[in-house]
Amino acid sequence: MQFLAYILVYPIIWLISILPFRLLYAFSDCLYVLLYHIIGYRKKTVKENLDLVFPNRSEAEKKRITKAFYHHLCDMTVEAMKSLTISEAEMKKRFQFKDLDVIHDLVGKNKSIALMCAHYGSWEWIFVLQTYVDVKGYAVYKKLKNPYFDNLVKKIRARYNSYLITTKETVPTLMHAKVNGNQTICGFVSDQSPKAISAHHWTEFMGIKVPVYTGAEMLSKRIDMSVVFFKTKRLKRGYYETTFELLAENAKDYENYDITDTFLRKVEAQIEDAPQYYLWTHKRWKHRDKVPAEFQ
Structure with a gap:
């Protein structure tokens, strides 16, 4: 059944991926109507999250954020499909980097890098x-249940010398690279919600105390990685700019959880500035x- 689902869905994804951007975003607009107005995908979760973190904002303002968020969510969905066939030149034009010197400086110092983002x-x-x-890249991800789609996602990422690894694979993979003297860049999406019972650190995020993942910080201390925050800004539809900011060149020099807390403060600033671009369908405060x- 999983292979059948793959062979039925893959051609649709491929056809969407080859659409010119004008038509791609027209499809995204149709997807918005379906998800927001017809299906109502996780609208209850989005409302609960916005009510929690923005108790002083008006209902009209929260509704505006909600609609803008769903438009952005649909854009990201079709952009993910576009990754299948988009050229390197086109991607570089649409996803630009500022402060690359931060990365090049650390690579020049023979440091491996933990990239933290939300x-x-x-x-x-x-x-x-x-x-x-010229450094091998990894990203920690949650394995897809369908192995055929999982392999497809891995193949797409590998186009640019980036490789997806599960949480269980992260430590042995990066430790092996360290022992063999190989530099790495590893991306961690660090604003997710860990299991409450296994959390080592609780802190306030958007004014609400929650458990937080500390894996990026602790692994960086363990194998001497520098920690960099990358902040992505939407310039206009289909165009983004990422800025790099050094959080810790030598993670071992910092008290436990200081790096994680600093990262969360920066994410909060992003959300306050333009909340419509945060993933409100995620049950972050559950x-x-x-x-x-x-921790109280």
Whole structure:
């Protein structure tokens, strides 16, 4: 059944991917009507999240954010499909980088890099970064249930010398590279919600205490990686600009969780500036009522 689903859906994805951008975003507009107005995909979750983090904003303002968010979500969905056939030149034109000197400086110092980001802006085309540096790239991801689509996603990322690794594969993969003297760049989407029972650190995020992932920071301390925050800004439809900011050249010099907390403050600033580009369908604050006594 999984292979059948793949052979039925893949041609549709491919056909969408070869659309010129004008038609691609017209399709995105149709997808918006379907998801927001007809299906109502996770609208309850989006409303609960916005009510939690923006209690002082008007209902009209939150509705505006909601609609803009769903438009952006649909754009990211079709842009992910476009990744299948988009050329390197086109991707570089649409996903540009500022402050690449931050990355080049660390690579020149023989440092491996942990890139921390949030579910904000766009992360679909970040992999083109590998065309600017001669260092093998990895990204931590959640494996897809359908192995055929999982292999497809891996193949797309590998176009630019970037490779997807699961959480379980992360430590052995990066440790192996370290032992063999190979530099790496590894991307961590670090604003997700870990299981409350296994969380080592709780802190406020958008004014609400939640458990947070600390894997990027702790792994950086363990194998001496520098930590860089990358912030993606939407310039206009289909065009993005990513800025790099050094959080820690030598992670071991920082107290535990300082790097993670600094990262979260920067994500909060992104959200406050343009909230419509955050992934509000994610149940980020679902453990807010389970704060252990030692973290209260």
